[in-house]
Amino acid sequence: MADEGNDRGPGRALVAVYAVFVLAAGSRAAVQISTKFSDAPTAYVLSALAAVVYVAATIALASRGPRAHRAAVACCSFELFGVLAVGTYSLLDSSAFPDATVWSDYGMGYLFIPLVLPVLGLLYLHRYGNPRTARGRAGA
Amino acid sequence: MIIALVVVLIVSALGLAVGSLIWAALDRPVRLGHLVAGAAVEILLLVQGVIAVIRVIGGTRPASVPTFLAYAAGSLLVLPIAVMWALEERTRWSSVVLAVAAATLAVIVLRMNIVWNTRG
Numbered sequence: 001m002a003d004e005g006n007d008r009g010p011g012r013a014l015v016a017v018y019a020v021f022v023l024a025a026g027s028r029a030a031v032q033i034s035t036k037f038s039d040a041p042t043a044y045v046l047s048a049l050a051a052v053v054y055v056a057a058t059i060a061l062a063s064r065g066p067r068a069h070r071a072a073v074a075c076c077s078f079e080l081f082g083v084l085a086v087g088t089y090s091l092l093d094s095s096a097f098p099d100a101t102v103w104s105d106y107g108m109g110y111l112f113i114p115l116v117l118p119v120l121g122l123l124y125l126h127r128y129g130n131p132r133t134a135r136g137r138a139g140a
Numbered sequence: 141m142i143i144a145l146v147v148v149l150i151v152s153a154l155g156l157a158v159g160s161l162i163w164a165a166l167d168r169p170v171r172l173g174h175l176v177a178g179a180a181v182e183i184l185l186l187v188q189g190v191i192a193v194i195r196v197i198g199g200t201r202p203a204s205v206p207t208f209l210a211y212a213a214g215s216l217l218v219l220p221i222a223v224m225w226a227l228e229e230r231t232r233w234s235s236v237v238l239a240v241a242a243a244t245l246a247v248i249v250l251r252m253n254i255v256w257n258t259r260g
Contacts, residue, residue: 008229008233009229009231009233010233010236011233012225012226012228012229012233012234012236012237013233013236013237013240015225016222016225016226016236016237016240016241017240019221019225020240020241020244023214027210027214031207
């Protein structure tokens with residue numbers, strides 16, 4: 001087994017939480033779009049977008065190397081932007097959101113984890129993820 | 141779903157989550173005891189799934205059978221995937237992974253129970 005598999009440290013827990021959100025956002029979007037898309041098209045398209053971003057972020061965080069690192073930074077940044085934008089939009093114009101997405105009300109329905117997660121992701125990437133400084137930090 | 145089994149499942153999943161978090165706080169990786177506990181929870185889930193499927197076939201149906209079955213199938217996958225992911229890590233973070241999975245499972249079982257009790 002490759003050595004790299006043993007020293008992800010907090011990144012491994014982070015990927016686990018992201019995987020949960022892939023499941024939550026993905027299945028929510030799938031059910032909403034397949035059964036009642038016309039009820040709230042804006043909300044459901046945003047649900048699907050959130051799901052896609054979580055999939056991309058999970059894969060990028062679980063991968064190694066500078067490209068994966070850049071991709072993960074991009075995903076987490078977009079995710080933070082998404083939860084802030086959709087959160088604000090859903091509060092200002094609740095008529096556009098007759099049904100919730102993971103990012104509505106800044107992720108309140110998911111214990112605000114969608115708001116905290118990209119921040120943790122970016123902190124992790126800054127501290128542990130940089131390929132030049134990653135060695136030796138995460139081991140316990 | 142049988143309410144007693146639901147309660148036992150949620151309590152044991154939360155217990156596993158708290159136990160794993162304490163373990164992580166003590167700076168220890170997942171060990172055999174956690175895996176045995178996880179396996180016990182998984183067996184309870186299987187028992188519940190089988191009972192639920194028998195009841196669905198027997199005519200007791202939630203409003204959305206596909207949603208319920210998706211939850212039931214998903215619930216069975218959470219712990220095995222988490223354990224595989226956790227065992228590649230030999231630090232305290234493997235215990236955090238297991239805690240995340242166990243807490244997620246508690247929420248999934250809670251949601252399953254709500255879906256089950258929603259009659260169309």
